[in-house]
Amino acid sequence: MKFYITTPLYYVNGNPHIGHSYTNIACDVLSRFKRLKGDEVLFSTGTDEYGQKIRDAALEKEMTPAAFADMVVPRFRELWKKLNISYDDFIRTTEARHEKVVAQILELLYKKGDLYEGEYSGWYCTPCESFWTKSQIVEGTCPDCKRPVEHIKERNFFFRLSKYQKWLVDYIGSHEDFILPAIRRNEISSFLKNPLNDLCISRPKSRLSWGVEIPFSQDHVTYVWFDALINYITVCGYGSDNRRFKKFWPADIHMIGKDILRMHAVNWPIMLHAAGISPPRTIFAHGWWKIGEDKMSKSKGNIVDPLSMVDKYGVDAYRYFLLREVPFGMDGSFSEGALISRINSDLANDLGNLLHRTLSMIDKYFSGVVPERRGVSDTDNIPGALVYEINNLTSKIETAVDKINFSQALVSIWELINRANKFIEQKAPWKLSKEKKIDELKDMMYDLYEVLRVVSIALLPFLPMTSEEMMKQLGLKKEDADIKKIGFGHGKAGTRINKGSPLFPRIES
Numbered sequence: 001m002k003f004y005i006t007t008p009l010y011y012v013n014g015n016p017h018i019g020h021s022y023t024n025i026a027c028d029v030l031s032r033f034k035r036l037k038g039d040e041v042l043f044s045t046g047t048d049e050y051g052q053k054i055r056d057a058a059l060e061k062e063m064t065p066a067a068f069a070d071m072v073v074p075r076f077r078e079l080w081k082k083l084n085i086s087y088d089d090f091i092r093t094t095e096a097r098h099e100k101v102v103a104q105i106l107e108l109l110y111k112k113g114d115l116y117e118g119e120y121s122g123w124y125c126t127p128c129e130s131f132w133t134k135s136q137i138v139e140g141t142c143p144d145c146k147r148p149v150e151h152i153k154e155r156n157f158f159f160r161l162s163k164y165q166k167w168l169v170d171y172i173g174s175h176e177d178f179i180l181p182a183i184r185r186n187e188i189s190s191f192l193k194n195p196l197n198d199l200c201i202s203r204p205k206s207r208l209s210w211g212v213e214i215p216f217s218q219d220h221v222t223y224v225w226f227d228a229l230i231n232y233i234t235v236c237g238y239g240s241d242n243r244r245f246k247k248f249w250p251a252d253i254h255m256i257g258k259d260i261l262r263m264h265a266v267n268w269p270i271m272l273h274a275a276g277i278s279p280p281r282t283i284f285a286h287g288w289w290k291i292g293e294d295k296m297s298k299s300k301g302n303i304v305d306p307l308s309m310v311d312k313y314g315v316d317a318y319r320y321f322l323l324r325e326v327p328f329g330m331d332g333s334f335s336e337g338a339l340i341s342r343i344n345s346d347l348a349n350d351l352g353n354l355l356h357r358t359l360s361m362i363d364k365y366f367s368g369v370v371p372e373r374r375g376v377s378d379t380d381n382i383p384g385a386l387v388y389e390i391n392n393l394t395s396k397i398e399t400a401v402d403k404i405n406f407s408q409a410l411v412s413i414w415e416l417i418n419r420a421n422k423f424i425e426q427k428a429p430w431k432l433s434k435e436k437k438i439d440e441l442k443d444m445m446y447d448l449y450e451v452l453r454v455v456s457i458a459l460l461p462f463l464p465m466t467s468e469e470m471m472k473q474l475g476l477k478k479e480d481a482d483i484k485k486i487g488f489g490h491g492k493a494g495t496r497i498n499k500g501s502p503l504f505p506r507i508e509s
Helices: 018-036 052-060 065-082 096-112 161-174 182-191 224-229 231-235 242-248 258-274 306-313 315-324 336-366 386-391 393-402 406-427 429-434 438-458 464-473
Strands: 002-011 040-048 089-092 115-125 130-132 150-159 202-204 220-222 253-257 283-286 289-291
Touching (some): 002 231, 002 242, 018 065, 018 253, 018 289, 018 306, 018 393, 040 065, 040 231, 052 065, 065 089, 065 306, 089 096, 089 231, 096 115, 096 224, 096 231, 096 258, 150 202, 161 182, 161 258, 182 258, 220 224, 224 231, 224 258, 253 258, 258 283, 306 315, 306 336, 315 336, 315 464, 336 438, 336 464, 386 393, 386 406, 393 406, 406 429, 406 438, 429 438, 438 464
Parallel strands (some): 002 040, 040 089
Antiparallel strands (some): 115 150, 202 220
């Protein structure tokens, strides 16, 4: 099985923020889960470096756009490294491999007659790099970002977007999973009830020279939103490695924020269809993280810096909060108080406490060696709900991950963790020890060890560093991180544990 997932390419006109990290963490979880299942994964991310916004940001710094991009790109790479993002390819739109494919697509569409030259007179939004008609603007502002627009008149090349509107409407209607969640599919279906305007896909060099050159016009560069989307087929070998392209395309998931849905769910599939290329299987547009009810923005000064959060609370705590706090796809409200609450409750009290006290008991009662359990080969004869929960965990997680519902997947894992914590209180191992019920105590310690072993594997896609630390303390090896071993009885009696420090110390706020 192959699995190809992409993040959008991030503009380099500013530093990465919580929204960027949210998208990449989600893609990382899906990629790690697929690898855990044995699938061959291609996970791509990168940076979008052309366009007027980048040129303007560079001018403010008195730098060339190329030098400015080279300065900012390492900040994204640093964040992905710190967040433990396991991407396979990092693409920049200024790379020759990308520009080559952009030129190929432009030539193909031009020869086909789907690109034509015409004069544009209307309103332009620089922050969104979008053209608008008079009827679309609202009191002199962009309908998307609400910032002022300027009136321009110039000759450009246009893509016949309108020609393929009916095809797209029919395609969306017959492919329920093409745009997710359903609220976003309904949003695009509603938008497509109105006639599409043809898409301006160039900018005159007299106004903007920072872009991919149009191969059939020395006077124009490519519109940034036309050029950037093409990265998705560049990464998997279009025009350079036909075998690789056939293997990985169509992409299984384009993961994006909801603010760029229209470009991905309208422009991009039509571009592909016109070029004779299949559309991606799924475009998933997740929600925003807000501060209270306010969207984060530079002007409001309420941007959350992911590097700061990771330095303060740890990478897996940050990952856990974003994945667990709200159903993926919906908007969420970020606060440090809520993050601390999740750390103390879920990570310290539930998971961390279960690991620490279980290993302490194995240390105390059995000199740090996992005891042998009676009847481990016939789990049907073992009483209690722990075995049932362990043996059904994989299917629960798989169902949730297939629906891109990370919070539900984590809920399933925590149900097992919480059941194990209650199991300790109910069985009272200290009493079993005092009453010399050694066989019962052995059974109990093995059962708790099995919970932790299974949890350590199940957490690998979500909290990779925590998973690795748990496996180390449990005396497990790298090859034990196998989804096929999420089941009762795979733990080996006689394994020596390596009890360490608590995973997540409580935070006193």
